[in-house]
Amino acid sequence: MNEPMLIELPKIVDPRGNLSFFENLKQIPFEIKRTYWIYDVPGGEMRGSHAFKIQQEFIIALSGSFDVILHDGTREMCFSLNRSYYGLYVPNKVWRKIENFSTNALAFIASDMKYDENDYVRDFEEFLHLQTNQ
C-alpha cells in the first residue's frame, strides 16, 4: 500500500460510551512495533516536517483536531483529523507535517518500526532528491 489513506475504524456505539479499536494487519496494513503520542501542543506550533525512508504510520486524533499535510514529492495533500474512529495511513517516503492543533489535541501514532533516527529524512530538498532518484 503506497497511497495515504483515511481508514475508518470500527465504532461500537454504546449508551455507556463508544469504543473503537484497530489490530495488526486488520484495520491497518502493518504490524505495530511502537506507539507514541503528541499532546500539550502550544497554539500555532507544528510537529513533524520530515519523511521516513521505510517507516509507515497510522495517525489518529484521539482528542481534539489537527491537520496532517503530506507531500509525495509531486503534490501536497491535507487531511483534517478530528474524530477518534478514523485515522490516516501514511506510507513511507512521504513528507509529513502536523499543524493547526486544537486545544487539548491528542495525536496518537502507531508505527511499524522502533525509533530509528537513521530512518528520518529531515531536509525537504534531500527528500525531493530521493523521490526523483528512486
Ligand code: TYD
Ligand atoms: P520527532 O519524531 O522528530 O518529532 P515530531 O516529528 O513529532 O515533531 O521526535 C522528537 C524527539 O523525540 C526526537 O529527539 C526523538 C525523540 N523520539 C523518541 O525518542 N522516540 C520516539 O518514538 C519518537 C517518535 C521520538
